Amino acid sequence: MSNEIELFFWATPNGWKISIALEEMQLPYKLNLVDISKGDQFKPEFLKISPNNRMPAIIDPTFIDGAPISVFESGAILQYLARKTGKFYGKNDRERILIDQWLFWQMAGLGPMAGQASHYRNYAPNLVDDQKLIEYGRNRYFNEVRRLFGVLDNQLANYEFIAGEYSIADMACFPWIRAYEFVGQDLKEFKKLSNWYEIINSRPAVQKGLAVGKESKRDQTKLNKEEIEEQARNLFGKK
Ligand SMILES: N[C@@H](CCC(=O)N[C@@H](CS)C(=O)NCC(=O)O)C(=O)O
Structure with a gap:
């Protein structure tokens, strides 16, 4: 069985967080495109790993306990990959806490708000x-x-x-x-x-x-x- 991480991805800011991290960490990965404009995010096999019908998600076949693990939510994926490789996540708890604050700031603030700003500028005018x-x-x-x-x-x-x-x-x-x-x-x-x-x-x-x-x-x-x-x-x- 291949050790490659499976990346469920579409080319959007949330998807790129993970493709960038995988490249930075030099982790080999297999790309699975989730075409959200075609509804791939609602397919039952995808919902099994990402119950919120959102990409990105990953499956890592080589978790430490030997069984594969799947992860959804880009912030959780970044933390997982950083822990797995020991890279880009600080050298001690003080540094990690600083990184976590900015990661959560992105996940809860910048990401959702920029996403909605984009929705109302680019998509809503075509809808209503x-x-x-x-x-x-x-x-x-x-x-x-x-x-x-x-x-x-x-x-x-x-x-x-x-x-x-x-x-x-x-x-x-x-x-x-x-x-x-x-x-x-x-x-x-x-x-x-x-x-x-x-x-x-x-x-x-x-x-x-x-x-x-x-x-x-x-x-x-x-x-x-x-x-x-x-x-x-x-x-x-x-x-
Ligand atoms: N909080 C999620 C957000 C992911 C997200 O919103 N992904 C969008 C594309 S950027 C998506 O999959 N949308 C599909 C849909 O809205 O059904 C994360 O950070 O992973």
Whole structure:
């Protein structure tokens, strides 16, 4: 069996993160094109390794325990490859923590926001009239969150918690699932996710964590005009 890493790839910024890393680390790899414009990302065999129907993803046939391993999410792939090779991930924990901060900044900020900016500049104008853009944008985000809730629901069909045992992955996702009403979702539609939500919500440490800072949070429905304007200036750059 070949030792080559299989790269599931399409030529986009997220795909290039991994092709660049593989080249930099001089790891041999086999390219599998996932033509996202043709819907390859929804093929069942691809969903088995990338349940969020997004590329890039990899399969490494030679994981340390001898069994192959698959990884999706470009940030997790970069961390995996860097750990595997011992390259480009700092010399000690202090350096790694610095790298992690910028990696997560890219994954959670630069990437998603630049992606949406590109969507609204390059794709949305072909899909909808200017007057309909607000409604279109609202629906786009609603549908995307609904899809993501569904991805987690599927994951929880196989695992009690997101990644097997209770972990920081559950702690990261829980507050956003808890905001389901705020983001227009009906949790009842997602059976496993609702069940997971109740289990996490009943943990005393979670309740303690949720109570932190409660008293300093302002009730949005009670803000006056000046407060609304100040908030809009600070949060959304409104002049
Ligand atoms: N957070 C993901 C994002 C990956 C992503 O958005 N990939 C896009 C192309 S750049 C994709 O596969 N899109 C397919 C789709 O939207 O169905 C990562 O960093 O791996």
